[in-house]
Amino acid sequence: MTREVMLVAGARPNFMKIAPVHRSLLDAGMRVSLIHTGQHYDEQMSRLFFDQLGIPEPDLNLEVGSGSHAVQTAEIMKRFEPVLLERAPGLVVVVGDVNSTAACSMVAKKLDGVGVAHVEAGLRSFDRTMPEEINRLVTDALSDLLFVSEPSGEQNLRLEGVPTQRIHFVGNVMIDTLREHLERARETGAVAEQGLAPKSYALITLHRPANVDQPHVFEPMMDVLADVAREIPVLFPVHPRTRPALDRWRARRSEVPQALRTSSPIGYLEFLHLMAEARLVLTDSGGIQEETTALGVPCLTLRDNTERPVTVEQGTNQLVGRDPQRIRDAARQVLDGRVKTGRVPDKWDGKAAERIASAIASWDGALR
Ligand code: UD1
Numbered sequence: 001m002t003r004e005v006m007l008v009a010g011a012r013p014n015f016m017k018i019a020p021v022h023r024s025l026l027d028a029g030m031r032v033s034l035i036h037t038g039q040h041y042d043e044q045m046s047r048l049f050f051d052q053l054g055i056p057e058p059d060l061n062l063e064v065g066s067g068s069h070a071v072q073t074a075e076i077m078k079r080f081e082p083v084l085l086e087r088a089p090g091l092v093v094v095v096g097d098v099n100s101t102a103a104c105s106m107v108a109k110k111l112d113g114v115g116v117a118h119v120e121a122g123l124r125s126f127d128r129t130m131p132e133e134i135n136r137l138v139t140d141a142l143s144d145l146l147f148v149s150e151p152s153g154e155q156n157l158r159l160e161g162v163p164t165q166r167i168h169f170v171g172n173v174m175i176d177t178l179r180e181h182l183e184r185a186r187e188t189g190a191v192a193e194q195g196l197a198p199k200s201y202a203l204i205t206l207h208r209p210a211n212v213d214q215p216h217v218f219e220p221m222m223d224v225l226a227d228v229a230r231e232i233p234v235l236f237p238v239h240p241r242t243r244p245a246l247d248r249w250r251a252r253r254s255e256v257p258q259a260l261r262t263s264s265p266i267g268y269l270e271f272l273h274l275m276a277e278a279r280l281v282l283t284d285s286g287g288i289q290e291e292t293t294a295l296g297v298p299c300l301t302l303r304d305n306t307e308r309p310v311t312v313e314q315g316t317n318q319l320v321g322r323d324p325q326r327i328r329d330a331a332r333q334v335l336d337g338r339v340k341t342g343r344v345p346d347k348w349d350g351k352a353a354e355r356i357a358s359a360i361a362s363w364d365g366a367l368r
Pocket of ligand 1: 131
């Protein structure tokens with residue numbers, strides 16, 4: 001095997017996915033390069049994750065930064081094309097569903113003789129108002145190797161007509177990372193450091209445009225979370241995109257319970273420990289639905305749909321939508337001890353990245 005495998009990452013939820021893939025590709029004897037698009041660039045959204053997860057320094061950072069979807073996607077494409085032309089990898093591996101994922105797969109596929117592999121393929125919310133859904137559809141339509149994390153992914157791809165031999169049900173690489181680091185996460189002592197006691201607090205994350213960009217949606221949700229904080233402490237690490245909405249809500253309310261605490265974004269290890277010990281997690285994130293299922297922690301997803309149905313069918317996740325009364329009722333049930341138990345889905349066993357590396361090693365595409 002002579003040509004290199006180029007691994008691409010751009011935004012926070014990509015980093016825990018590339019870490020085990022990068023290592024497994026190296027272990028399998030492949031020549032690997034790593035490109036960071038720079039979609040996320042704050043210390044707390046990027047560097048910290050590389051450090052904590054032991055991901056090597058990228059070969060290149062495209063430093064695209066923020067922008068509208070079109071501007072950001074176009075900027076990534078413009079800067080990625082010359083890198084591909086120069087390095088001429090045989091395969092580009094993209095992960096997840098962020099703008100970097102779709103942009104880089106498009107550039108790669110338009111160049112002669114470069115294959116595309118998508119890690120976390122086939123997930124569908126069937127909601128095309130979500131930018132991530134568009135990114136998933138584009139990336140999967142172009143990929144030569146589609147690595148699937150749960151059974152729905154395989155079904156969706158088959159229904160879309162993807163040839164069976166391209167689809168590989170390998171399991172969940174994010175859970176590889178979770179299992180590897182859980183012990184180290186506990187050693188951070190993040191729960192005590194936040195002044196919290198195990199199983200006696202709620203952890204919140206909210207950053208989806210559909211939830212945070214409109215005050216008439218975001219603020220009633222925050223009012224419910226403030227009510228939850230009258231019963232148990234609530235910790236809310238705030239994504240940069242959510243910060244202005246949160247400040248507006250605070251300014252409008254006459255008082256916010258002290259037990260509702262906000263913080264800047266938190267590192268991977270600390271957040272994992274906080275999740276593992278939470279009584280309840282409320283979120284609109286995709287990855288956190290999976291991580292709470294792997295940890296057996298109750299999760300209320302504040303969205304109307306999920307592209308990760310296995311977390312509801314088998315795991316601890318409940319889709320409660322965005323209606324304040326439904327969120328309030330669902331939180332009430334968990335606090336009263338009526339929790340949904342679950343089991344860890346098939347192949348979320350810490351070996352997904354190994355399966356990916358072995359499928360790439362035996363791929364008969366452009367690596368030779
Ligand atoms: C992106 C992904 C989303 C993922 C999320 C996780 C897309 C379409 N969306 O959303 O799927 O769940 O990452 O975090 O790719 N910002 C900073 N510092 C940073 C990065 C962003 O301040 O390091 C701020 C900027 O104001 C920026 C805004 O956050 O405009 C949004 O960033 P962007 O990368 O466009 O999307 P996310 O909302 O982070």
